[in-house]
Amino acid sequence: MQIWSWHGFFTYLGSPYIFRGALITVYMTAVSMVMGFLLGLLIAVMKRSQRRLLSWPARFYVWFFRGTPLLVQLVVIYAGLPKLDIRLSVMACSIIGLTLNEAAYLAEIIRAGLNAVPTGQIAAARALGLSERQIAWRIAFPQAFRLIIPPLGNSVNGLLKTTSVTSVISMEELMQRSQILVQDQFMVLELFSVAALYYLLMTTAWDFLQRRIEHYAERPYRRQQQSAAVDPIELPVTTQDAR
Numbered sequence: 001m002q003i004w005s006w007h008g009f010f011t012y013l014g015s016p017y018i019f020r021g022a023l024i025t026v027y028m029t030a031v032s033m034v035m036g037f038l039l040g041l042l043i044a045v046m047k048r049s050q051r052r053l054l055s056w057p058a059r060f061y062v063w064f065f066r067g068t069p070l071l072v073q074l075v076v077i078y079a080g081l082p083k084l085d086i087r088l089s090v091m092a093c094s095i096i097g098l099t100l101n102e103a104a105y106l107a108e109i110i111r112a113g114l115n116a117v118p119t120g121q122i123a124a125a126r127a128l129g130l131s132e133r134q135i136a137w138r139i140a141f142p143q144a145f146r147l148i149i150p151p152l153g154n155s156v157n158g159l160l161k162t163t164s165v166t167s168v169i170s171m172e173e174l175m176q177r178s179q180i181l182v183q184d185q186f187m188v189l190e191l192f193s194v195a196a197l198y199y200l201l202m203t204t205a206w207d208f209l210q211r212r213i214e215h216y217a218e219r220p221y222r223r224q225q226q227s228a229a230v231d232p233i234e235l236p237v238t239t240q241d242a243r
Contacts, residue, residue: 003189004189004190005187005190008185008187008190008191009190009193009194012191012194013197015181015194017181018181018194018198020177021173021174021176021178022174022202024172024174025160025163025164025173025174025202026160028091028094028098028166028173029156029159029160029163031099032095032099032102032159032163033102033156035099036099036100036101036103036106037110037152039099039100039103039107040105040106040107040110041106041107041110043103043104043107044058044108044110044111044114047059047062047107047111048111048114048115058107061103061104061107062104062107062108064104065103065104066105066108070097070101070162070165071168073097073101074093074094074166074168075168075169077093077096077097078090078093078097078169081093090166090169090170090171090172093169093171094163094166094171094173097166098159098162098163098166102159105155106152106155109148109151109152109155110144110148112147113144114140114141114144116147117139117140117143117144122135122139122140125138125139145217146218149210149214149217150214153207153210153213153214156206156210157203157206157207160199160202160206161199161203163175164176167179174195175195178191178192178194178195
C-alpha cells in the first residue's frame, strides 16, 4: 500500500484549481480585514466614549462576537438570513461573517493603541485650542497606528488561516477545494500538505510585507531620535588632569 505519492503532490501543487482557491483566500482576507478595520475603528471610538449610549452597544458587540465561535456566526448568517428573505451569495456571507468577527478583535487592538498615547500630549493639544477632531487625526491616530501595526499584522496572518472555517458553509476557498479533491482522489496527506504549503507561502509573504510596513512607519520617529541625540561634550584637559 502506497502511503505517499510524490507525483500526486507535485501535480496538485501546480494545480490551477488549487491556485484559484488560494487567490480566493487572499481576496477574502484582504476585503474582510479592510472592512473589519474600519468597523473596529468605529467600535473602538464608541467604546472609549463617555456617553453610555455609545459605549454600551460597543461593549456588547465586542463581548458577543469574541465570546461566540466564528463557525456558529457563519452558520447563523448563511442559514438565518434567508429566513428573513435576505438572500446573499456564499462569498458575501463569508465576508460578512469574517468582518463582524474580526472587527471585535481589531476594536480592542485599536482601543489599546489609542489608550497608549500619552495623556499629556492630548492635554497640551487641548490647551493650544485644537478641536477633538484635530487631536484625533493629528495626534492620537498617527501614534496609535504605529503602535498597532505589529498586532494588526498578526491579525492578518491569523485571518489568512481562519478563512478555512468558511468551508463549513461551502465556500470554495483553498481548504474547501482541497477537501473536494481529497474526496475525489483519496490523496489525503498529499493534498493537505499542498494546502499547508500554500498557507505557509501566503503567511511568509505577508510577514515580509509587514516588516516593510513597520520599517516605513518607524522612519519619522527614528529621524526624530537621531536629530534629538546630543553629541558628547569634550571637556578641556587641564594641567592638573594631565598629571
